[in-house]
Amino acid sequence: MTLLLNRSDLESLLDPAGCLDALRRGFAAERGEVTPRRVVTPLSGQGSATALIPGLIQGVPAYTVKVNAKFPRSRPALRGVVCLHDLDTGELLGLLDSATVTAWRTGLAAALGTHVLARRDAGTVAVIGAGAQADLVLTGLSSLRPVSGLTVCDLDAGRAAEFAGRHGRRLGVEPVVERDPREAAHGAGIVVVATWARRPLLHGGDVAAGAHVTSLGADEPGKTELGADLLEHARVVVDDVALAVEMGVLAGAGLDVKHSAGTLRDVLRGQVPGRVKDGEITVYAPVGLPWQDLALAWAAYQAAREAGAGVSFDFLG
Numbered sequence: 426m427t428l429l430l431n432r433s434d435l436e437s438l439l440d441p442a443g444c445l446d447a448l449r450r451g452f453a454a455e456r457g458e459v460t461p462r463r464v465v466t467p468l469s470g471q472g473s474a475t476a477l478i479p480g481l482i483q484g485v486p487a488y489t490v491k492v493n494a495k496f497p498r499s500r501p502a503l504r505g506v507v508c509l510h511d512l513d514t515g516e517l518l519g520l521l522d523s524a525t526v527t528a529w530r531t532g533l534a535a536a537l538g539t540h541v542l543a544r545r546d547a548g549t550v551a552v553i554g555a556g557a558q559a560d561l562v563l564t565g566l567s568s569l570r571p572v573s574g575l576t577v578c579d580l581d582a583g584r585a586a587e588f589a590g591r592h593g594r595r596l597g598v599e600p601v602v603e604r605d606p607r608e609a610a611h612g613a614g615i616v617v618v619a620t621w622a623r624r625p626l627l628h629g630g631d632v633a634a635g636a637h638v639t640s641l642g643a644d645e646p647g648k649t650e651l652g653a654d655l656l657e658h659a660r661v662v663v664d665d666v667a668l669a670v671e672m673g674v675l676a677g678a679g680l681d682v683k684h685s686a687g688t689l690r691d692v693l694r695g696q697v698p699g700r701v702k703d704g705e706i707t708v709y710a711p712v713g714l715p716w717q718d719l720a721l722a723w724a725a726y727q728a729a730r731e732a733g734a735g736v737s738f739d740f741l742g
């Protein structure tokens with residue numbers, strides 16, 4: 426039997442603290458022998474089809490295959506499924522809404538990377554792109570460190586105001602809404618950029634010395650959020666070097682793989698230093714890894730079985 430879990434199921438089952446722990450364990454685990462793959466195919470100029478295979482974590486008796494449709498002009502812009510399979514038999518254990526899994530794993534993994542690379546005393550956060558991923562970044566980050574200030578910028582002024590008000594009340598801070606990304610980033614200790622941009626929103630002079638920037642939008646060729654002048658003089662950490670090269674995270678800014686200081690896994694395992702000095706700018710630019718889908722899908726599947734949640738369906742019936 427296959428367990429079907431929709432967005433409402435997942436949001437009721439997933440817990441940010443538990444997910445952060447699962448992601449931290451995944452980053453700390455030894456690398457598997459299978460190289461993760463991300464296949465992106467443009468469709469009719471309006472969107473793209475993306476597949477992430479395989480999702481594997483040492484010690485988890487399952488694997489995932491994720492298939493997404495990305496259509497920025499649609500609402501929601503991301504639709505698809507995460508297929509959770511038994512590692513020994515291939516049995517389809519679950520089908521999960523990919524938009525929810527993707528937002529949670531991307532946002533919370535980014536929160537972990539942001540916390541690790543930002544200065545210890547950095548508490549003012551600027552959010553550029555007030556969508557689901559930024560929502561989870563801020564939720565996860567505020568569970569890892571105090572947030573003392575919040576500035577929000579989005580193309581949709583109403584969405585920016587709603588995001589700012591909701592998180593401002595939760596954090597007990599008076600938020601600020603800015604229309605210009607550069608004004609939003611000015612003076613912030615932490616900047617989170619999560620947009621569909623295809624040209625740089627921030628350049629070197631827009632970010633304060635000692636700030637940390639997490640850029641989530643450059644997850645496929647042609648998408649870019651940060652200018653070459655910012656990246657060139659920053660300490661850049663990615664989640665997977667090979668995939669970062671393939672997706673053009675650095676090449677899109679005219680830089681090569683040698684400009685990456687390493688991966689977040691390297692930093693968390695103590696193999697590469699994260700922030701070397703307080704005055705440098707650090708950048709975390711992940712593309713998203715298949716094993717992160719597994720970390721969230723497996724946690725949700727186990728929680729659903731314990732709670733009796735979801736709908737069981739027999740594809741072989």
